[in-house]
């Protein structure tokens with residue numbers, strides 16, 4: 001929660017347009033203030049972004065324009081309303097959770113695991129592709145402009161924020177606008193591309209450069225220029241940095257990512273599919289599942305779980321009868337404190353997921369959970385939180401727990417006498433309407449943490465180990481630079497103050513996580529194995545293990561998955577020189593690039609059709625599909641194997657009378673406005689039309705989708721945005737029942753299809769003719 005100040009445009013309780021009642025300030029950036037508010041109509045908590053009318057640079061209009069254009073696409077907040085009054089302009093949108101800058105800083109080492117980096121990275125890429133598909137550049141891609149969803153349905157979804165610096169790069173007819181000879185710097189220094197540093201007109205590749213810098217920061221914890229504020233100096237560093245340094249903490253496949261974005265000029269359309277395939281390949285190789293906890297979810301749960309195991313080990317007691325883990329206590333303190341309104345749902349959802357009971361605790365108590373003043377220097381003390389004073393049930397169960405665990409109390413010198421529970425006091429004025437938070441045995445749980453901290457201190461001097469390493473990591477997490485990520489923003493920006501977790505809260509979370517990590521180490525060393533046999537099977541660092549594998553090793557282990565990204569990359573001579581296993585040549589090419597000026601760019605090469613990719617793979621798909629169809633008894637309206645359309649066949653008829661001319665088949669009317677889900681139910685599938693012609697030779701994009709990627713076409717009409725932006729429209733043709741083709745597609749490594757969120761998009765026969773086309777999320 002950001003603290004309110006008299007300078008804020010609004011105070012809690014203020015009602016905008018008789019509809020949105022301000023709850024609290026949740027963020028403030030260079031250009032606006034963000035509040036959570038109660039929508040008095042829908043009764044939901046929403047986000048309101050304000051911009052003072054006095055502000056020199058007015059950006060909210062652009063924000064609203066882009067937000068509206070993006071509605072219906074993934075990774076975009078829902079637009080709820082907008083308006084202005086004499087004091088401010090405002091836009092109302094769905095409220096998200098913490099931004100990625102905060103989440104990273106709250107990590108003990110200030111880094112994300114590769115799993116989290118890849119999973120948020122691929123979504124950010126999609127978000128960037130989405131905004132590009134509507135003709136806009138974001139121009140301020142940075143971690144604090146991406147926030148996580150908060151409900152059970154979207155807590156793993158990344159949302160793109162802040163379109164205030166967006167710029168349209170297309171003209172009225174969709175053509176690329178001519179670049180200006182000089183454009184002012186826009187964006188945030190730390191993540192800005194070199195072109196932005198040089199005041200060049202930014203293109204789509206510049207957003208991708210910022211994503212690349214973000215990925216480096218996520219995985220390494222910092223960028224080499226993190227402490228430099230001077231824009232020119234940062235630009236020089238970016239120009240001179242050894243790519244090897246940047247790539248060090250990322251999977252080696254990201255050489256291809258870097259190579260591709262480095263090969264792009266202003267007018268070039270990035271090969272989003274290729275970039276996406278890099279993420280997806282890395283994700284697949286590491287066996288990362290979409291449902292795996294993200295770092296900020298994992299750390300807290302691990303700690304709690306680890307700590308209770310450690311307690312059992314050290315006290316020799318069984319877990320049976322021990323108090324249940326509380327969900328609320330496993331949330332990071334700062335998370336609980338800051339996002340109370342939003343967190344309620346998350347907490348309850350997490351409770352359901354973790355199968356723990358939910359108790360009502362007052363809002364006041366929730367706020368008391370991590371008061372700043374309680375964060376003493378004594379690490380053990382930092383784990384203490386005040387017990388909810390009003391809960392007799394909690395006190396009773398805490399007492400019971402303590403009685404059942406005398407050895408724990410004896411070991412630690414703890415007990416009722418020195419517990420922090422104020423048995424006598426009962427908070428007056430408790431309010432029935434207080435927010436429900438999930439907690440149970442909060443005090444008991446805290447005691448476990450404290451006691452473990454103390455117990456481990458003696459034999460293992462754990463805390464003395466935590467402390468120094470924690471202090472180092474604290475520094476590494478750029479706490480001192482909280483403002484700089486955003487404060488470096490130029491264009492009249494005032495320094496950002498949107499970091500919510502205070503350094504002390506972060507420190508506290510860091511210690512908890514460190515404790516958890518230490519206990520994990522104990523487990524791995526075998527000390528705790530006896531009490532948690534499951535732990536013995538856990539790989540200490542799956543990413544570290546897989547990272548050491550070579551690309552060919554991994555490919556060999558994935559016979560049924562998609563092609564390696566290197567085989568999908570456009571036919572760029574530079575990329576040929578920079579295969580994933582050929583880092584030195586990649587580096588030398590990159591240094592050559594560095595030394596050349598921008599007029600001296602390498603020649604632009606058009607994207608290569610991916611025939612070599614399709615030949616083998618499509619044949620397999622074809623065979624698999626044939627086999628499966630053969631096994632079914634349902635007759636297919638359009639037998640597989642039969643060419644549906646001639647390449648480039650003229651279909652310039654009116655929708656209502658359109659028929660195929662090739663005599664092989666009667667075609668139903670073109671239906672361009674129908675949702676594909678409905679179409680799928682009707683037994684039709686889609687191809688694409690452009691200028692009255694059926695898709696000629698399948699484009700690389702389609703081939704990617706066939707072998708490598710699920711459908712993610714955004715608005716549900718069955719046609720990928722990227723094709724729509726190229727002028728394709730949707731065309732529906734008969735297809736066999738979905739269940740006949742889905743299983744075969746699933747074998748191709750289509751992650752989303754396995755998860756049943758998306759249907760695969762298209763299957764071509766071995767002659768690259770359209771065979772199947774299936775749509776959008778089920």
Ligand SMILES: Nc1ncnc2c1ncn2[C@@H]1O[C@H](COP(=O)(O)OP(=O)(O)OP(=O)(O)O)[C@@H](O)[C@H]1O
Pocket residue numbers: 026027028029030031032033034047049077093094095096097098099140144145146147161162163164486489493496498
């Ligand atoms: N819809 C939202 N839900 C939750 N938090 C949000 C939302 N929009 C913005 N925020 C929070 O407010 C912060 C600042 O928002 P935003 O980037 O839109 O403002 P800004 O003034 O343009 O900031 P900056 O100029 O620093 O980019 C974000 O980092 C995020 O933490």
